[in-house]
Amino acid sequence: MTSLHWVTQFIEVLAALVSAPLFVGWINQCRAWLQNKSAPPLLQPYRGIRKLFHKDVVLATHASALFRIAPYVVFGSMVCAAAVIPSLGTRLPFSDAADAIALVGLFATARVFMSLAAMDVGTAFGTLGARREMLVGFLAEPALLMVIFLASLIATSTALPAIAEGLATRTLALYPSLAFTGVAFLLVLLAENARIPVDNPATHLELTMIHEAMLLEYSARHLALMEWAAALKLFNYACIGFALFLPWGAATGDVPAPTTLLASIPILAGKLAVAGAVLALIETVSAKLRIFRAPEFLATAFLFAVLGLLVHLLLGA
């Protein structure tokens, strides 16, 4: 590991931290345009987070320590996930610590802590949100794992650098299995990040919400960390998607040239801009599902992932 690798690592985490709220702002901007509304400023998410950090925390009377620890654990997990995912360069010093399966485990840790914290105060909405989050999670997590598993089969490794490089340097060909898992991944991304059609980040309608219901009792810095973590999660998912399905442009190889590393930054920004626009488009053209239909939606994702695996195993493609 040279110092360049550490620099890449540092830049990558910093880029994730800084640009995650911007990515959310960009999606909101695109969605407002598409829906013919006047858009909030692009930097609105930063302002929201800054405002929250200034406020005093109001804790529920019988909130336990778990409730106060959870935002830090969730945020920490997401930062670590950002450190592992190859978004700018593939050879990251930290990527030896966690492979693709451990990455899914990190997301699961964040989810479990968030759900437990939601149950801690013991409000009706909190427990409802926790239950729904776990419901979404138990179908989305194996689907994500299967998507990654397929990529691991193609790359014969579960290490993220190997997967990303294996996919980036292969000859350009259409993989039908990747198409199936691509659909599955998109569905998982929507569900896991509380987007339409599973959840609606824009409303506070009590009976339908999932993510917001879990955060109802949070305030000030805790809420800021939770929201920042949510933005990071979306950013991370987008980066996993790029690593699996659009791996071109990241700095590969044992010793990447500093120029490719520099070039990878605008490439990532471009990918994110397009992805944000596509996400906004999806959210605009689809309607939110009833919560009872969410399992079907997620089961579809899981089956698509398994189908992709089967296609790969049967056709070897």
Next chain:
Amino acid sequence: MAFGSISPLVACISLLVAWGAIGVFGLLRPASLQLVRRVLFPLGALVGLGLAVVAIASIAAPAEQQVLPIGLPDLPMHLRRDALSNVFLFLLGAASSGISIFGAGYFRAGEGTAPGLLCLQYHLFLASMGFVLLADDAYGFMVSWETMALSSYFLVTTQHRVPDIRRAGFLYLLIAHLGAIGILLSFGVMQGGSWQFTFDAMRSATLTPTWASVAFFLALFGFGAKAGLVPLHVWLPEAHPAAPSPVSALLSGVMLKTALYGVLRVTFDLLGDPVWWWGLIPLVLGLFTAIYGVVFAAAQTDMKRLLAFSSIENIGILFTGVGLAIVFSGVGMTAMAALALIAVLYHAINHAFMKSLLFLGTGSVLHATGERNLGRLGGLIHRMPWVAWLTLVGALAIAGLPPLNGFVSEWLLLQAFLSAHDVPRSFVNMLLPLGAAVVALAAALAAYVMVKFFGVVFLGQPREAALVKAHDAGWLERAGLLWLAAGCVALGLMPTQVIALLALVPERLGIVDAFPTTSSWWHLVPVAGRQAAYAPLVFLLAIVATIVITVALVSIFYHRRSRRSAPWDCGFARLDSRMQDTAEGFGQPIRHIFLQFFDMQRELPTPFDRAPQYRVVIGDHFWRVIYLRLARWVQRVAEAVAWLQQGRIATYLLYSFVTLLVLLALVL
């Protein structure tokens, strides 16, 4: 490693005998709770600790045998210790020392069996499990196996005045004996006509492929019944909750693993080279068991039943791994077979720690509140912080979250599945990797179950007024919980060290020459040549560092002010504890999605009911389709035979006379 002039095997035997002696001491003053609590259980814990230390220190030592002149005149008891035994002896010793220390603080006066008698049953149970692991002939094995079954039967029925518990105990005994028949027949096949029932004779016997398969499947049936493999699982959710919590912990955490040990011993040691397609049966049964167990766990409202079903899930995962190991070993992919086997052993040890921890946690809750029903608990993290936080470790571990131990073994199993595509059998190699999808689904559902379990019991508001008076566990109970929780953390953070020891097992069993050890002490690589790594210590440090930096930055740049107020709950002012999600409510989505799994009877109120009632009874299809049908069939046969029983002495004399005639006719 040498222990002076005492060989490790002798040390193990002495420790097991010490357990037996401790049990007998309990009988000296059977009514004295003080003797049992203050002296005998702590001593038992020490013996357990000693056993764990001996087992781990001597794991690399070559196998050794010993013949004890116990038993029938010409049938001495053969004992043998090898790496496989050592792994399970470690599991037994390490888990039971935590459980015994907890038990020292747990058992109270006036709870069923007299303390001295309980002490005898408990330590006899421990010792017999140890002898099962050391036995080297069929007689010794079966005697230990039956002692284990009987002593645990008495432990399960500690509160024998409760009819349900008697029923649960009987069901347990029945299925345990069904299984024992399978095991006995399997030994009978494996001796291969030599009529020598030592394991050495079985190792050297050559069986035709058909007979080898018969032996394997008999053993799978027998040990599967003990392990709770579907459809032989029905006793498990009845018996485990019925027992006192330390005993539940021993049953789930340790005893189920002896069945796993049996399968491994028979398949990889006594039979030698397993045929690859054998593995498909435990694999498929295991996958089904895993899903079945976890889905039922999600629907439970009794906390101990929930944990019992979670044990069924874990047994499923273990047998999946066994099946995978057999397939790999049968087709000659030795490195992958070793990996799958290591995953199984690792998960067995992990499960011993996690599940014992959780069961003991429920024991503390049960003592503090008198409540097993999830619907009447809640908010205990405030009243019982020690129990709550230590149980949280177990819950997170069993949910398979990094960097705790449950994740490591699941990670290893998934790594093994990744190579399933290379099995040189067409069609099978395409379906095998799909098993990974099922394992992933089971693991994710386990997280659901654990959030439900921990959230409903320890978080939220107390659902009953009496819970406010709940008290935290005593220091002995805390020590037991702490020991097991520390085990979960240590096993999670030091996978390379653990695997280096576990790798000796496939090596000594002759599956693989030498398992490729990992490159550095802190990060784990599953198979040489494949890039994949997991370094839990770095992982944990990174998360902790991020958290510390975040906290520091927030308090430097902003402030740490906070105040308390009533919960917001969207401005709803009259919040009470009954508005929280119940255990049933939490399980509802799972019941809805996996509707076909349940044999469900529901009574829903109509909008016009004056006294609305909601009742749901969740049954098991297997119980109705297999067991009740079997019971009816037995009943019918019994009734048909009953006409022989005329109740007149003259008739019975006639029977004797006819029998005599028939026998004479046969002889002459």
